Structures are given as structure tokens and as C-alpha cells.
Amino acid sequence: MNAETLLTRDRPTRDHRADFPGLAGGWSYLDSAATAQKPAPVIDAIAKAYGEEYATVHRGVYARSATMTERYEAARARTARFMGADSANEIVFVRGATEGINLVAASWGAANIGAGDRIVLSALEHHSNIVPWQMLAERVGAEILVAPLTSDQRIDEDRLEEMLDERVKLVALAHVSNVLGGILDVARMAKAAHGVGAKLLIDGCQAAPRIPVDVSASGADFYVWSGHKLYGPTGIGVLYAKAPLLDDMAPYQGGGSMIETVSWESTSYAPPPQRFEAGTPHIVGAVGLHAAIDYVDAIGIEAIDRHERGLARAARDALHGINSLTLFGPDDGTGILSFAMKGVHPHDIGTILDEEQVAIRAGHHCCQPLMETLGVPATARASFGIYSTAEDVEKLVKGLSRVQRIFGS
Incomplete structure (x- = not known):
């Protein structure tokens, strides 16, 4: 099953992005694991x-x-x-x-x-x-x-x-x-x-x-x-x-x-x-x-789960094509995806992605002992929410390709 089919199957019954004023202007917010954007009813x-x-x-x-x-x-x-x-x-x-x-x-x-x-x-x-x-x-x-x-x-x-x-x-x-x-x-x-x-x-x-x-x-x-x-x-x-x-x-x-x-x-x-x-x-x-x-x-928590997992799977499939990337965590996990790019600090990844209007997390994520276990000082992390879309995944992949070109990794 290709990524587009996954995203179509797992998409909620309607697009909820319009409910979130903080996402105006085409911003791809992929830091929901840190804190989620707030819908208008809240x-x-x-x-x-x-x-x-x-x-x-x-x-x-x-x-x-x-x-x-x-x-x-x-x-x-x-x-x-x-x-x-x-x-x-x-x-x-x-x-x-x-x-x-x-x-x-x-x-x-x-x-x-x-x-x-x-x-x-x-x-x-x-x-x-x-x-x-x-x-x-x-x-x-x-x-x-x-x-x-x-x-x-x-x-x-x-x-x-x-x-x-x-x-x-x-x-x-x-x-x-x-x-x-x-x-x-x-x-x-x-x-x-x-x-x-x-x-x-x-x-x-x-x-x-x-x-x-x-x-x-x-x-x-x-x-x-x-x-x-x-x-x-x-x-x-x-x-x-x-x-x-x-x-x-x-x-x-x-x-x-x-x-x-x-x-x-x-x-x-x-x-x-x-x-x-x-x-x-x-x-x-x-x-x-x-x-x-x-x-x-x-919306239904099960629908949210399906939606986020579909996006995470699509992102994993696309990022496997970047040889310099190491992906962390199980393939069947929730809508959280951490990764590292050889020769590039996660903070630099986050800064360049921000120029592309893509917001991710970069650092140790308040998990320094885990970073030691993984053998890295920090990771970059994309995390999805109910408002995340296939376009967000595409912008993430495109932005990481730009990071790779800039650093020659």
C-alpha cells in the first residue's frame, strides 16, 4: 500500500485544520508531542x-x-x-x-x-x-x-x-x-x-x-x-x-x-x-x-490514532530514502517520529526546516538517559496531530532534502 493510499484511508471524515487559528498562513506544525495547538472551541x-x-x-x-x-x-x-x-x-x-x-x-x-x-x-x-x-x-x-x-x-x-x-x-x-x-x-x-x-x-x-x-x-x-x-x-x-x-x-x-x-x-x-x-x-x-x-x-480518539499513524508511516516510508538519516523507534508506533542526520546537529535541522515553515522539535526532549542509550546527543522529532496533513509530510521531506544538500551529508 503506497503512502497516498494510507493517508486517504486514515484521514478523518473532515479536515480539522481550519479549527486551529494558530495554523494560519500555511505553517506546518509538527511539534504536537511538545504541546498541541488549540481549536477554536477551546x-x-x-x-x-x-x-x-x-x-x-x-x-x-x-x-x-x-x-x-x-x-x-x-x-x-x-x-x-x-x-x-x-x-x-x-x-x-x-x-x-x-x-x-x-x-x-x-x-x-x-x-x-x-x-x-x-x-x-x-x-x-x-x-x-x-x-x-x-x-x-x-x-x-x-x-x-x-x-x-x-x-x-x-x-x-x-x-x-x-x-x-x-x-x-x-x-x-x-x-x-x-x-x-x-x-x-x-x-x-x-x-x-x-x-x-x-x-x-x-x-x-x-x-x-x-x-x-x-x-x-x-x-x-x-x-x-x-x-x-x-x-x-x-x-x-x-x-x-x-x-x-x-x-x-x-x-x-x-x-x-x-x-x-x-x-x-x-x-x-x-x-x-x-x-x-x-x-x-x-x-x-x-x-x-x-x-x-x-x-x-x-472526532474519536481511534480516528485520531489512525490519522496520526498513517502520517507517521508515510513519513517513515519517505525518509527511508535519505541514506544519511537514522530513524528511531518501532515502525508501528504512534504519530511521533525521531531521527538523526549524519554530520548535522538536530538544532541545525530545526533551523533550516523553520525557514521552510516546518516546525519540529530538536534536542534531548527531556530524555538525556535515553539519548545516551541511543548513542546520540540529541534527535530531531516530528510529531503529528489531528490537524496534520499529507502536505506537512511532503514539506518535511522536502526540507530535509534541503538540509542534506546544504550540509553535503
């Missing part, structure tokens, strides 16, 4: 929430505050349905996946991981799923183990299972690699972790915008993702945790909203999820996230 919802609808939540007794509180909590319920949680009370709004992981490390981790215990990560993890666990391990005397990659650059799930024993208290893994695009078998990892009494945390930043997520069916204990990668606003993210775990976790921060009573003698805390949302929350962020989820669901 922008409109944010503007309205900051305008004629704005009020605080959970405190005011006046009508507009009550209405905004309903909208904020409706966003929580919508998020729970989107990711298959059993209850809205299992959803904690945070600033992003980074804060979600730090919350789990500081609250659940500090109470359940101690000297001699082990935390298992993988070689492809984002710094946000490495550094919080390093900080915890250094503080309590725990040990971090790192599962290797397979020959096609996926997490080696067989080897990871062999690393598990009763000393392991937590396994923390990416559902989809932000560099390589491969997909983890979350249900398998949950079963393996639970088999030795450990918990499983999943970094779903690249999965939630691209593939179906069902946390209840998968068995994950914790699942985090960021709204801005799912066509929503920045500053809002999601931590899912099974209800019994949240019930047992101590607050992460102290302040308003997360309490029941406060006196000089003692303080009692609100039940989850409010216990973990100290201070005035990102009200408008939650409203924007709700609009983004509605937008994605109206």
Missing part, C-alpha cells in the same frame, strides 16, 4: 470563562460562583469518563503530569517506600518520571532499577518482569514514549507489578491525546497526563489514582480548599480529591480541558 470556552462567566469556585454563595463550581466539577466528571475512571473522586486536577508525579512521590511514595526498597523505571523515561523518584530514593535510601529497551526500541517488558520481586514497591513507566512513539502494554505491566505487591504509575502524556485510555480496565494504580497536549490549555493536568490509594494519602500542600476545619490546635483535611487541590484552582483551565475532551471525543 479558545472560545476559555475566553467565555474568563469573561462573562468568571467567578471563584467552592466558596461563593452567589449564583455565578455556584454555576462556575458546577462547571469545574463537571470538568472533573468529564475527565473521569474520558479515561475510564470509576469515579470523578479519583481525578485530581494538577498543573500537569510533572506535578502529578511529584505529588505521588511526595505523598504516597514517602509513606510506602523506604530504605532497601526498589523503584523500577525504563530507559526511555522523561525526566519528569525520573527525577522525582531519584529525589525520593536519595531521601529514603531506596534503589532505582532501569529496564532496558528491545532491539526495536520499546520497553523490554520481558526483562522488566524478570526484575520484579518483593523489594519493588513501585513501577513507573511511559504509556507512549515522547521520543520513540512505542506503546506499552499497561495491563501486562499492572498484572506483573501487582504480582509482587507493587503499584504501577503510568505517564500518559503522549497516550491520552493519541490512543484510547481506560485506567480501570488497564489496572494502573496512578495515571498522569497534561491538558495542553490534548489540545487544551497549559497549567492544567490530571492525576488519576485508585480511590483507596487517595484515601490513604496525606496532603501534598497545605492551604485553603483542602481542609475541613482549622484551629491552632489541629487541622482536619477534606476528603479526596479536594485534599490535594490546595488554594484557588485553575478554574478556567478545567473549563478549557472539558472543551478539549469534548472536541477530541467528537
Whole structure:
């Protein structure tokens, strides 16, 4: 099947590019894995929430505050349905996946991981799923183990299972690699972790915008993702945790909203999820996230997945013809494609492509240990979204051919 046939078959029922004001002027935006552009319905919802609808939540007794509180909590319920949680009370709004992981490390981790215990990560993890666990391990005397990659650059799930024993208290893994695009078998990892009494945390930043997520069916204990990668606003993210775990976790921060009573003698805390949302929350962020989820669901996450994979396959097929390029990650991964050109730094690739109105990512992608594993200082990365087109792929290939000519690689 040729690339054009793939793109025709996997194209959504309509062209969604016109929904995104940030793409005006023929710009080929191939950096969706870093942050996605925002559709007009999300922008409109944010503007309205900051305008004629704005009020605080959970405190005011006046009508507009009550209405905004309903909208904020409706966003929580919508998020729970989107990711298959059993209850809205299992959803904690945070600033992003980074804060979600730090919350789990500081609250659940500090109470359940101690000297001699082990935390298992993988070689492809984002710094946000490495550094919080390093900080915890250094503080309590725990040990971090790192599962290797397979020959096609996926997490080696067989080897990871062999690393598990009763000393392991937590396994923390990416559902989809932000560099390589491969997909983890979350249900398998949950079963393996639970088999030795450990918990499983999943970094779903690249999965939630691209593939179906069902946390209840998968068995994950914790699942985090960021709204801005799912066509929503920045500053809002999601931590899912099974209800019994949240019930047992101590607050992460102290302040308003997360309490029941406060006196000089003692303080009692609100039940989850409010216990973990100290201070005035990102009200408008939650409203924007709700609009983004509605937008994605109206298209269908499966349709988005097919569309992005079709573009990624077409790009891989075309780029295989450039001999100086090394392509990373499995061929059947999601809409994320990283590559390196012999003799050319990824930053130079990104600069020249920018002259062609093609925006890609260049650098270590907050995955320096993975770069060491791959044997490169950095990669260039093209990542697709619902608004990406066959023309974007053509411009990428054309731009890389120009890079090759300029550098004689």
C-alpha cells in the first residue's frame, strides 16, 4: 500500500485544520508531542470563562460562583469518563503530569517506600518520571532499577518482569514514549507489578491525546497526563489514582480548599480529591480541558490514532530514502517520529526546516538517559496531530532534502 493510499484511508471524515487559528498562513506544525495547538472551541470556552462567566469556585454563595463550581466539577466528571475512571473522586486536577508525579512521590511514595526498597523505571523515561523518584530514593535510601529497551526500541517488558520481586514497591513507566512513539502494554505491566505487591504509575502524556485510555480496565494504580497536549490549555493536568490509594494519602500542600476545619490546635483535611487541590484552582483551565475532551471525543480518539499513524508511516516510508538519516523507534508506533542526520546537529535541522515553515522539535526532549542509550546527543522529532496533513509530510521531506544538500551529508 503506497503512502497516498494510507493517508486517504486514515484521514478523518473532515479536515480539522481550519479549527486551529494558530495554523494560519500555511505553517506546518509538527511539534504536537511538545504541546498541541488549540481549536477554536477551546479558545472560545476559555475566553467565555474568563469573561462573562468568571467567578471563584467552592466558596461563593452567589449564583455565578455556584454555576462556575458546577462547571469545574463537571470538568472533573468529564475527565473521569474520558479515561475510564470509576469515579470523578479519583481525578485530581494538577498543573500537569510533572506535578502529578511529584505529588505521588511526595505523598504516597514517602509513606510506602523506604530504605532497601526498589523503584523500577525504563530507559526511555522523561525526566519528569525520573527525577522525582531519584529525589525520593536519595531521601529514603531506596534503589532505582532501569529496564532496558528491545532491539526495536520499546520497553523490554520481558526483562522488566524478570526484575520484579518483593523489594519493588513501585513501577513507573511511559504509556507512549515522547521520543520513540512505542506503546506499552499497561495491563501486562499492572498484572506483573501487582504480582509482587507493587503499584504501577503510568505517564500518559503522549497516550491520552493519541490512543484510547481506560485506567480501570488497564489496572494502573496512578495515571498522569497534561491538558495542553490534548489540545487544551497549559497549567492544567490530571492525576488519576485508585480511590483507596487517595484515601490513604496525606496532603501534598497545605492551604485553603483542602481542609475541613482549622484551629491552632489541629487541622482536619477534606476528603479526596479536594485534599490535594490546595488554594484557588485553575478554574478556567478545567473549563478549557472539558472543551478539549469534548472536541477530541467528537472526532474519536481511534480516528485520531489512525490519522496520526498513517502520517507517521508515510513519513517513515519517505525518509527511508535519505541514506544519511537514522530513524528511531518501532515502525508501528504512534504519530511521533525521531531521527538523526549524519554530520548535522538536530538544532541545525530545526533551523533550516523553520525557514521552510516546518516546525519540529530538536534536542534531548527531556530524555538525556535515553539519548545516551541511543548513542546520540540529541534527535530531531516530528510529531503529528489531528490537524496534520499529507502536505506537512511532503514539506518535511522536502526540507530535509534541503538540509542534506546544504550540509553535503
